[in-house]
Amino acid sequence: MSMHPASASIVCTGLDFAWPDGSTVLENFPLTIGPGRTGLIGLNGAGKSTLLKLIAGELAPTAGSVKVAGEIGYLPQHAPLDTQLRVDEVLGIAGARAALHAIEGGDAREEHFTTLGDDWDVEERARATLDQLGLPGIDLDRTIGEVSGGECVLLRLAALLLRRPDVLLLDEPTNNLDRAARERLYAAVTGWSKVLVVISHDRELLQLVDRIADLRDGEVHWYGGNFQAYEQALAVEQEAAERMLRVAEADVQRQKRELADAHVKLARRVRYGNKMNANKREPKIVMNERKREAQVSAGKHRIMHTERLKEARERLDEAAEAVRDDDEIRIDLPHTAVPPSRTVLSLDALHTHYGAPADLEVRGPERIALTGRNGSGKTTLLRTVAGEIPPAGGTVRAHVPYRFLPQRLDVLDEALTVAENVARFAPDATRNHIRARLARFLFKGARADQPVGTLSGGERFRASLAALMLAEPAPQLLLLDEPTNNLDIASVRRLVTALESYEGALVVVSHDLTFLREIGITRWLALEDGELTGTAPL
Numbered sequence: 001m002s003m004h005p006a007s008a009s010i011v012c013t014g015l016d017f018a019w020p021d022g023s024t025v026l027e028n029f030p031l032t033i034g035p036g037r038t039g040l041i042g043l044n045g046a047g048k049s050t051l052l053k054l055i056a057g058e059l060a061p062t063a064g065s066v067k068v069a070g071e072i073g074y075l076p077q078h079a080p081l082d083t084q085l086r087v088d089e090v091l092g093i094a095g096a097r098a099a100l101h102a103i104e105g106g107d108a109r110e111e112h113f114t115t116l117g118d119d120w121d122v123e124e125r126a127r128a129t130l131d132q133l134g135l136p137g138i139d140l141d142r143t144i145g146e147v148s149g150g151e152c153v154l155l156r157l158a159a160l161l162l163r164r165p166d167v168l169l170l171d172e173p174t175n176n177l178d179r180a181a182r183e184r185l186y187a188a189v190t191g192w193s194k195v196l197v198v199i200s201h202d203r204e205l206l207q208l209v210d211r212i213a214d215l216r217d218g219e220v221h222w223y224g225g226n227f228q229a230y231e232q233a234l235a236v237e238q239e240a241a242e243r244m245l246r247v248a249e250a251d252v253q254r255q256k257r258e259l260a261d262a263h264v265k266l267a268r269r270v271r272y273g274n275k276m277n278a279n280k281r282e283p284k285i286v287m288n289e290r291k292r293e294a295q296v297s298a299g300k301h302r303i304m305h306t307e308r309l310k311e312a313r314e315r316l317d318e319a320a321e322a323v324r325d326d327d328e329i330r331i332d333l334p335h336t337a338v339p340p341s342r343t344v345l346s347l348d349a350l351h352t353h354y355g356a357p358a359d360l361e362v363r364g365p366e367r368i369a370l371t372g373r374n375g376s377g378k379t380t381l382l383r384t385v386a387g388e389i390p391p392a393g394g395t396v397r398a399h400v401p402y403r404f405l406p407q408r409l410d411v412l413d414e415a416l417t418v419a420e421n422v423a424r425f426a427p428d429a430t431r432n433h434i435r436a437r438l439a440r441f442l443f444k445g446a447r448a449d450q451p452v453g454t455l456s457g458g459e460r461f462r463a464s465l466a467a468l469m470l471a472e473p474a475p476q477l478l479l480l481d482e483p484t485n486n487l488d489i490a491s492v493r494r495l496v497t498a499l500e501s502y503e504g505a506l507v508v509v510s511h512d513l514t515f516l517r518e519i520g521i522t523r524w525l526a527l528e529d530g531e532l533t534g535t536a537p538l
Contacts, residue, residue, distance in 0.1 A: 008070030008166035008195045009034050010055055016063035017047075017054060025050050027218055029064070037189065037196045039206045039227065042215035044458035044488045048199045049077060051215070052169050055197070070166025070195065075156050077171040077199075083145030087138060088126070090152075091159045096122045097140070129158045134184040150177045150374030154184065161188065170198040174205055175485045178374040179511050201489050203227055203514045248315045255309040262304075335474035337503035340364035343399050344477050344505045345385070351393030352380050358394075358532040360525075362477070367506045369516045371535070372527035378509045379407070381527065382479050385507070400504075402477035403468035407485060411464050414453035418443050418463045421452060425471035434470070441466035442494075458491035465498065476504040484512045 012031040018024045025047040042048050053059040054066055056074035088094045099115040100122060116122075123140065130138055133154045144152060153176060160168060170189075174182050182204070189196065189208050197213075200206055206227035214221045214230070223230040338344060342364055349357035358381070362368060372378050383389045385396050386404035405411065412421045422434050429437075438448045441462050452463060461483070468475060484492050492515060499506065499519045510516055526535040 009068070010167060010195065010197070011067045011069075012055070012064065013067075014064035015054065015061050015066065017050060017059065018062050026054075026061075029218065031220055033195060033197060033213075035193070035195050036210040037192060037198070037208065039209035039212045039230075040197055040199045040215060041201075041206070041212060041230075041489055043456075043490055045456035046215045046488075047218070048215055049171055052076075052171050052197065052199060055167075056169055068167055071163070072167045072169065073160035073163055073165030074169045075153075075160060075171060075173055077175065083143065085144045086140070087142050087144070087147075087155060088140040090144060090155050091126055091140070091162055093122050093126055093140075093162065126158070126162060129161050130155075132161075132184065133158050133188065134180055150181050153177060154181055157185065157188065165194075167195040168192060168197070170196070170200075172199055172201070172485075174200060174202040174511070176374065176482075177511060178376075179371065179513075180373065182511060201484060201487055201492055202512065203489070206230075248312065251312045251315065252309070255312045259306060259309050336469075336476055338365045338400065338476045338505055345399065345402075345507070346397045347385070347394070348397075349394035350381075350384065350391055350396055352377055352384050352389070353392055356530045360532060362505055362507065365503055365505050367520055367522045368508070369521040369524050370507060370509045370527060371511070371524065376527045377530065378527050379481055381532075382481050382507070382509055386479055398477060400476035401471075401473040402479060403471060403475040404479040405464060405468055405481065405483060407482045409460055409464050412452045412460070412467060415451065417449045417451055418455075418466070419448040421463065422467050422470050425467050428472060429470070437470050438466055441469075441498075458488055461487055461491060462494070465495070469502075478502070478504060478506050480506065480508045480510075482510055483508065484510060484515050 010031065010033040012029055015026050015029040015031070016024075017026045017029075031051075040048050040051070050059065052074070053076075054061055055068060056072055057066075058074070058076075086094065088097050095115050096117075096119050099112040100120070102109075102112045103116065119125075126140065127136075130136060135151060135154055135158070138147070138151070138155075144155075147155070153173065157170075157173065173185055177185060182202075186205060186208060189198065189205065196209075198205065198209065206212070209226055211225065212223040212227060212230040214223065223233050225233075340363070343361060344364070344366070345360070345362040347358050347360040349359060351357045370378050370381070380389065382404065383406070384391050385398075386402070387396075388404070413424070416424070419431075419434055419438060422438060423429065423431075426434065435448055438444075443450075443463065443466065450459075452460065455463060468478070483495060487495065496515065496518045506519070508516065508519070508521070521537070524535045524537055526533055
């Protein structure tokens with residue numbers, strides 16, 4: 001462990017990384033990160049998770065170097081645990097606990113003292129850390145197979161905090177965490193004083209960082225302050241970029257006109273020279289010299305304007321690159337509208353395996369948020385409503401066409417293209433109709449012909465949403481399970497825009513309060529201890 005945490009740092013020099021198929025992720029990439037909390041953001045596929053794996057040493061760079069001063073703690077986005085592992089093994093204290101218990105039981109062998117070292121309070125520290133993260137009652141001898149997915153994330157974080165690393169790397173740590181667990185994570189991040197790099201789409205978490213590192217087109221753009229400060233700075237930056245784009249576009253048009261004028265002047269001089277030559281008003285040698293001078297002058301004039309036009313076009317290209325692509329998904333499907341008086345969904349004494357029977361009636365274009373702790377049965381309830389799981393009792397009646405978008409996004413055939421997948425859901429739609437509609441989900445031209453298996457997380461989500469929304473008949477009820485998980489911030493914005501224009505009913509499971517507020521939730525329900533109850537807006 002580093003004895004000088006204040007000196008902890010990350011330095012990447014000339015870093016290159018490419019996948020075995022030759023696709024480049026990073027090229028001659030520089031990065032320096034010192035103490036403090038850094039939020040690493042960027043589009044899906046920009047290389048954020050790859051960069052963290054390179055820093056953590058889980059991937060080797062193709063070229064260049066990664067140097068980390070201090071011990072590293074790394075929480076990956078996806079890392080399934082062996083269900084047979086005990087909690088103390090995940091926390092990394094199993095050996096120390098065993099040594100402590102052996103000594104307390106009278107076994108004074110030297111090897112136990114060596115294993116334990118000075119860590120006599122190992123169990124107290126572990127329980128204090130678990131208490132800090134909202135896991136006060138968890139037994140250190142319990143197996144991972146007995147805890148929820150959210151608890152597994154917190155246990156991994158607890159293991160890192162117990163090690164007290166100098167550099168902490170977190171990749172989408174709030175995925176699958178309920179509200180209470182998120183609050184615990186936020187508190188841990190707020191109290192972190194060493195080097196912290198966190199990848200997240202959780203805007204509440206990004207409000208707690210000291211700086212934002214925006215990874216875009218293989219480069220990091222730095223913004224001081226939290227996410228709100230980043231958005232404000234980016235808005236100013238983009239406004240200036242759009243002004244420069246308009247100036248560059250006007251300059252290109254002006255240079256085109258001046259080049260056209262130069263061609264006209266050259267043509268006039270040629271015609272005048274030919275006329276003078278035909279009339280033979282001056283000696284031939286004088287006329288030839290004038291003709292040559294006119295051609296040289298006109299040629300220089302034309303070359304000058306051609307160069308100016310080329311430079312103007314280069315400035316236009318640079319200005320266009322500085323303006324970000326903020327295309328938005330547009331859902332304007334009239335058949336998704338639901339009259340306010342219409343009953344959309346009825347649950348009558350619906351009984352799942354998680355507790356008491358549930359009664360619910362959804363009317364009109366209601367927007368319902370379903371909240372609750374990890375393991376309370378929210379996903380099971382949604383899957384039962386969607387017909388994927390048979391109810392243990394009671395009935396479910398959907399009175400309108402509906403679609404369910406699960407967390408795992410497995411509604412598409414990965415071997416088929418985006419357009420082919422949509423055609424599966426709308427077999428009677430023409431090819432042109434499908435492509436016109438896909439363009440509204442930002443799959444234009446060749447993008448609609450991409451195999452689903454090659455799409456990034458954000459693209460896969462858009463393709464799944466497109467397939468469900470363009471299905472026939474058009475869905476008047478959408479069931480969404482944690483839709484913002486694994487989406488970059490730009491994709492979350494696009495989803496918000498899409499749902500704002502959707503005219504049907506929504507039932508959404510999510511712990512992302514910012515997202516829920518933005519999509520205009522009209523009713524909040526909580527699933528606690530197996531009971532479905534109304535709750536105040538969060």
